[in-house]
Amino acid sequence: MCARCQPADLASVGSDELARFFRTVGGRRCNSLNGRYIMPADEEELKRFDLFHRMIRFVLGNKNYVGPVQDILSPDRAARGDKLRVLDLGTGGGLWAIDMADEFPHVDVTGVDLAPLQPPVVPLNCTFELCDLDSNCLPYPSNSYDLIHARNMHSGIADHPQFLHELTRILRPGGLLILIEFDLRPIADGKFTSHPAKSGIPGWCALAEELQRCLTLRGVDVTVPERMGEMVHKLGWYDQVLQQHADIPVGFYPKDPTLLTVGQLAWMSSDLLVLAIRPLLLSSGLAESQVNGLIEAAQRDLYYPLVHIASRLHVVHAIKSRY
Template sequence: MEGEDGNDLSAVTSVALTGIQQLGDDAEAVEQVGSRAIVPDNQSFTDAGYESDTATTASTSVSSSIWDFSFENGRRYHKFREGRYNFPNDDVEQEREDMKHAMVKLLCQKLHFAPIGDDPQEILDVGTGTGIWAIEMGDAYPSANVLGIDLSPIQPSWVPTNVRFMVDDVESPWLHPKNHFDYIHSRHTIMAIKDWEKLLRTSYEHLKPGGWMELQEIHHFPMSNNNSLTADHPVAQYWKYVDEGLENLGVNFKFSDEGRIAALMRQCGYINVSERVFHIPIGTWPRNKTLKSVGLYWKTILLDGIQAIALGPMTRGLHWRREQVEAFLVSVRRGYHDNSMLLYMPLVCVYGQRPTTQ
């Protein structure tokens, strides 16, 4: 299969899935901190240690509606706490989310940055989605019980024996006791969370003293490596409308901007707060081979998800008709294919620790 740039997507996928250690010294140039620029170029499995996780959540007995779905504008959405999350959860979107996981893993070369040690006992994944991160953490840390929470019951049935999933709303009261988790992880939830301070404080209370909280969020406002992106460009307008629609729906889409998450974590009492920033290119314009592969991933992810991302914010938040959205997306797709602007988005990774003593 070939991408829009004529690159072999199957080859890119194999790079991430066969192990990032094969990237060698080229991977060292991936992280982009501050204003440092990228240099442009002139479901079903069974295995040892896996078991079925069907019907094992604490909330399954509340209502069978958590296993149902709703349909809108030709896409499938979650039914539990309907409307809480404004994006689809159908098979196409799940494949896109798994590709996003592979992209971040290729870019960061690890599943997490927080120094959680070799044998954490309790790990929570907030907004687990397809559960792929939680499953890989279960394999990486056999000492840990890994719990993934999401509004949608879309996780696989066969998982490591130390991994389970729960259908729940993380912004509702938590079922687990305080001082319980060694590590709480949240990634790609910037489009969902409405009260970040509440989430950080609740996570703080449910961490064991000395436990870690980590957030990995993409700042979806595109930037240009050569400052050629203008406010009236279709790609810039697209994200402006997504932001405005989400704001009307109560979601602060700008919270992923550099420094904001770290500042709020410190305000909530976390110590040893650290922030790392990676630039995700849109397209294959970087010279660095790893970033070129990451850019192919990200451009494909954005183009595949262009409708899924737009429909909820623009129809629910801005009250556009679906036909208006589809007509607008024609120019946005065309805009993404212009490699001359050297577009990228920052990935902000922040982690902090609950003090061992108060």
């Protein structure tokens, strides 16, 4: 850990001080700590995080995790005197951290984010901190966490190899790393779209392309989601690395009741996402009229789809070697 970066414990930040963590971009409230992550940090965005959180729970079979979490966080280990710790990076509204603190009351859960969006009343074993994780050194000691979870936050990190290197440093030997990210390439009728004009969802594809272009301009590697497992494996510190993916329906077309619920939640979350991208597009040099045109065309495809839209979710879990 370097002495330069210290996370701020949210409980110690006064309510009048909280305002300095926000700025307005393109009519939405965004974080002020990191200029690369220009997605909103406001009430509307919290609704999107809530839909997303519920959707992922359905996808993971009514659980918040994959891998041997029950073993790693077992009460027996705590009873033997081990202090068990979980870190949730880019925690957003903190729903995952709160759920985990409820499910594992003997474990200390810390959620970290750029913006103070988390509720004031939380389980006693749950705390929130403010910190920009887009840094060469994370402000946490080596070998200190049993489970590290980073979900849907890769667009706030420039140097992903270094980020993964740091996660590995702070993870305990035998600890579990879980990474969950959406692929930014749209899927139409079961295939990644190679010709947007012929995809049946040209507006949806144009917005996805523009999102990728703007993130790339800001130094974000948009190929990280599909390569996370390979990147973790390359670090050489893990015994097992497993990357899986699932194509998540976006819309009301699935016949299976569980997939239909997933599709509904994904559709509602995408409907909010289309508007949430606005500040990023506006601050990447696009004129307001262009941004409005992109958003309207994407909304048309979402509201009147001619094909089945889906998004690929990548899920990695890896266990850090004990040796």
